[in-house]
Amino acid sequence: MGKKRIISIIGLGYVGLASALGFGLKGHKIIGIDSDQDKVRLINGKTVPIYEKGMVEALASAEISATTDYKQVLASEMTFICVDTPSDEDGVIFLGSIKKSTEQIVDTLQDKGDYHLVVIKSTVVPMTTEEIIIPIMKAKAGVRGRDWGVCVNPEFLREGRALEDFLHPDRIIIGEGDRKSGDLLQELYSDFEAPILRTDLRTAEMIKYASNAFLATKLSFINEIGNLCKKMNIDVYQVAGGMGYDERIGRKFLNAGIGFGGSCLPKDLRALIAKARQIGYEPRLLEEVLRLNEKQVTNLVQLLQKHVSLKGACVGFLGLAFKPGTDDVRDSRAIPVVQALLQEGATVKAYDPLAMANFKALFPQIYYVTAEEVLNCDAILIITEWEEFNHLDYTGKVVIDGRGIEKAREASIYEGICW
């Protein structure tokens, strides 16, 4: 069992809050810092601002205080940066939050006499820590506050089971700027049951991108096979089952469908592609993975148009979240589909067990209804594989399925996107 530490965590979103609660449950004292005052107020009132399994109970028991004040970093021994790193319109990673956060940490560390560890947990493209973050720290560091170390410690949790994944990771990657910093971070993780791999900074950054790019590739791969299967009347789910027995392949991430969304896979793929181009390499495979993913949306809309004329039609959506178990709609496949249908003059009615409020912030003009009301539309699209969609009555309906919901096959007109 490692020493109990005082840890500051910057950015209390999915990753930051999971890290805060996870380390908190391990007995460490946590100071959470977020620029969003509402979030800070909620967390201090023991309310979890996002939907994530197990977080309410964890927040009730862990020792966590939240604040907007970076000065609180001084009371901690180490700081994890978990702020957002979205991509801009060209796919290039946007580092505004992480740069600002680093500057504020270093400003604060001027007043600290002893060693402090800064850990980059946000996803950043390879070489960002060496070429951007460390130079900011060096430029800003005054006479004091020079005794700091840097590690890159990418996070691999899945939304919907963020805390569980944080506590039980498949592996822990420690990219270390120096041995002392790596040793300290390894000690912090000593009571986690997972292999620990220590690397240099840029390798740790690349491991995160390579992992997400591989998962995205696996999905676009099975979607391509699925598109082929559909033309030959072959069930791609049976094909995936047959492939999955091969331990070199594995069954996971072989569910053909409308494609991948969410806050990570699409943006990380775009950011890696942009980085590759920036250093003079054309990443053709990765570009095609992304193109195939976008094409699945067009395929779904075209299938729908085979069965209904969109102008004036009522189209019902089952699912808005980017995947089941979360209320997150960032880069959800529902977004481009709704956009396309509105453009064609359709009326959209939608149901999702968790994500309607978040989707409404993006699309206030569509109707948010019950699942039963969705079933009364002229045609129904299945966008998210929520388990409850396996318990609806689809008889007599027109269903275009983007996710492989078995029960929907009873509809009078049923088409799967790749089956």
Ligand SMILES: NC(=O)c1ccc[n+]([C@@H]2O[C@H](COP(=O)([O-])OP(=O)(O)OC[C@H]3O[C@@H](n4cnc5c(N)ncnc54)[C@H](O)[C@@H]3O)[C@@H](O)[C@H]2O)c1
């Ligand atoms: N969401 C995931 O499933 C997941 C998984 C692995 C890695 N990641 C990566 O982790 C990072 C965080 O992702 P997330 O989904 O938790 O993001 P998020 O948007 O849910 O949370 C980011 C938080 O940082 C806060 N913030 C932004 N700038 C700040 C600043 N200067 N000072 C203090 N707080 C600030 C925001 O208010 C927000 O609460 C990203 O780099 C992401 O790619 C995300």
